[in-house]
Amino acid sequence: MHMSDGLLNAPVSVAFLVIAAVGVGFALVKARADLDDRTAPMAGLVATFIFAVQMINFPILPGASGHLLGGALAAILVGPYVGALCVTIVLVVQALLFADGGLTALGANVTNMALIGTATGFLVAVALRRLTERGKGGLAAVAFVSAFVNTVVAATGFVVEYAIGGAGGVEIGKVALLMWGLHALIGIGEGLITAVTVTSVASIRPDLVHLLRGNNTGFGSKPLEVRS
Amino acid sequence: MKKFFLGFALVSLLIAGVLSYFASGDPDGLDKTVEDAGIAAHAREHPLAGSTFADYALGGDSRFTGLAGALGVIVVLALSFGLFWFLRKKSPRNDLADK
Numbered sequence: 001m002h003m004s005d006g007l008l009n010a011p012v013s014v015a016f017l018v019i020a021a022v023g024v025g026f027a028l029v030k031a032r033a034d035l036d037d038r039t040a041p042m043a044g045l046v047a048t049f050i051f052a053v054q055m056i057n058f059p060i061l062p063g064a065s066g067h068l069l070g071g072a073l074a075a076i077l078v079g080p081y082v083g084a085l086c087v088t089i090v091l092v093v094q095a096l097l098f099a100d101g102g103l104t105a106l107g108a109n110v111t112n113m114a115l116i117g118t119a120t121g122f123l124v125a126v127a128l129r130r131l132t133e134r135g136k137g138g139l140a141a142v143a144f145v146s147a148f149v150n151t152v153v154a155a156t157g158f159v160v161e162y163a164i165g166g167a168g169g170v171e172i173g174k175v176a177l178l179m180w181g182l183h184a185l186i187g188i189g190e191g192l193i194t195a196v197t198v199t200s201v202a203s204i205r206p207d208l209v210h211l212l213r214g215n216n217t218g219f220g221s222k223p224l225e226v227r228s
Numbered sequence: 229m230k231k232f233f234l235g236f237a238l239v240s241l242l243i244a245g246v247l248s249y250f251a252s253g254d255p256d257g258l259d260k261t262v263e264d265a266g267i268a269a270h271a272r273e274h275p276l277a278g279s280t281f282a283d284y285a286l287g288g289d290s291r292f293t294g295l296a297g298a299l300g301v302i303v304v305l306a307l308s309f310g311l312f313w314f315l316r317k318k319s320p321r322n323d324l325a326d327k
Contacts, residue, residue: 001256001257001258002256002258003258003262004262004271004272004273004274005271005272005274005275006270006271006272007262007267007270007271028315031312031315032315032316032317033317035312035315035316035317036316036317036319037316037318037319039312039316040309040312040313040315040316041233041309041312041313042233043308043312044305044308044309044312044313045233045236045237045240045305047304047305047307047308048236048237048240048301048304048305048308049236049239049240049243051240051244051300051301051304052239052240052241052243052244052248052297052300052301053240053243055243055244055247055248055251055284055293055297055300056243056247056248056250056251057251057252057253057254057256058251058252059252059254060257063254063255063260064254064255064256064257064260065251065252065253065254065255065256065257066256066257067251067256082312085308085311085312086308089304089307089308089311090304093300093303093304093307094300095276096276097279097281097299097300097303098281098282098283098284098296098300099274099276099277099279099281099282099283100274100283100284102272102274103274103275103276155257155258158258158261162267166267167267167270168265168266168267168269168270170265170266170267174265175261175265175267178260178261178264178265179257179258179261182257182260182261183257185257186256186257204232205232208232
């Protein structure tokens with residue numbers, strides 16, 4: 001979902017660079033509380049995993065593909081603030097090292113995938129958190145739904161940005177229908193990848209799943225063992 | 229604990245270094261939207277399109293996608309681990325160890 005330069009006009013691109021900078025700055029301040037000697041390495045690995053999985057475009061229709069965005073995945077595993085930073089790091093490396101995602105478009109891309117995607121994924125996951133008390137299936141369902149919604153809402157970010165200052169003056173209804181239709185399909189893939197990843201981590205190290213922390217769930221209720 | 233982190237890193241390396249060869253080359257949802265809506269002509273070429281690892285290749289040669297992916301894994305791991313380790317709240321035990 002990385003947009004190139006030129007799709008949004010200059011003022012809107014700059015405005016979203018500012019919005020992204022404010023959002024990432026806020027996340028930097030709030031992330032500290034969620035980072036300690038145990039969760040900091042985990043956060044680094046979550047960012048790395050999202051980078052790797054974003055390389056894997058999966059087919060959704062003839063001539064169209066999609067890839068993981070990772071917002072819900074990151075929010076469930078390391079919390080919303082650290083999660084937003086994870087996705088931001090991935091997007092910055094992709095834009096600067098691999099010419100993937102425009103430079104003036106970086107603000108809008110960070111806003112959509114790192115800020116909107118992660119916040120949405122987190123809010124949905126927290127709203128459904130009670131389901132995780134049912135064990136692995138419940139956690140998988142929470143992960144799937146929050147990831148699906150994260151994808152569709154992040155896609156809506158682009159629709160809104162295009163409506164405010166998109167190039168070409170294409171009717172917004174057409175852009176919205178295409179984005180929502182395609183990203184509903186991509187969201188299924190995002191949901192499956194997120195569910196498999198989160199339940200895998202939870203079966204090995206439930207203490208490292210942010211969403212399960214301090215929760216009387218089938219996973220988190222296990223006494224934490226300190227292994228070295 | 230170390231085993232888990234090592235495993236997680238290795239899985240990422242395998243996905244970016246090997247599985248990446250099997251990724252679909254078709255446009256993603258946003259690019260497809262841009263194409264089908266007739267906005268694609270407005271997209272500008274990336275300012276760094278000529279750079280060494282542009283498009284997850286090596287000098288434009290996509291036979292090296294796995295190498296570019298592995299490099300990306302190392303760069304993202306180093307940057308994110310560095311940032312998060314710097315930002316973390318230090319545990320009292322470690323403060324003592326530092327002294």
